[in-house]
Amino acid sequence: MVEQKTIALIAHDGKKPEMVGFVKDHIERLRTAKLVATGTTGSYIRKTGLEVELKLSGPKGGDAQIAALAAEGRVDAIIFFRDPLGKHAHEPDIQMLMRVCDVYNVPLATNPATGELILKGLLYEQNR
Numbered sequence: 001m002v003e004q005k006t007i008a009l010i011a012h013d014g015k016k017p018e019m020v021g022f023v024k025d026h027i028e029r030l031r032t033a034k035l036v037a038t039g040t041t042g043s044y045i046r047k048t049g050l051e052v053e054l055k056l057s058g059p060k061g062g063d064a065q066i067a068a069l070a071a072e073g074r075v076d077a078i079i080f081f082r083d084p085l086g087k088h089a090h091e092p093d094i095q096m097l098m099r100v101c102d103v104y105n106v107p108l109a110t111n112p113a114t115g116e117l118i119l120k121g122l123l124y125e126q127n128r
């Protein structure tokens with residue numbers, strides 16, 4: 001039996017529509033994974049019908065919670081659509097999350113093109 005993968009999904013406000021579109025494009029494969037998301041992103045993803053565990057909202061510590069999962073080896077990949085044009089009060093948390101991914105070699109996608117490659121590697125290959 002193939003082990004179920006855990007994927008964290010995060011999107012800044014300007015990228016939430018893109019995240020919902022991405023999730024819909026890959027919904028059947030994402031259904032095979034355990035999903036976790038920052039609060040507001042997760043509430044949007046739930047509207048697609050997918051089950052997702054909600055952490056706190058990003059600015060209230062959600063990014064830090066996802067970073068902790070990465071540090072503890074409890075997430076297989078993080079798909080984080082950052083808004084490169086926005087300013088964020090919790091920028092230190094965002095940087096920390098990315099740093100932890102590099103420290104622990106956790107795959108991190110910051111745009112849909114990379115997100116798709118990660119899903120293909122993680123979810124598509126195992127189901128061939």
Ligand SMILES: O=C(CO)COP(=O)(O)O
Nearest residue numbers: 038039040041057058059
């Ligand atoms: O701020 C975020 C990532 O830095 C995302 O948080 P929300 O999903 O709660 O909007």
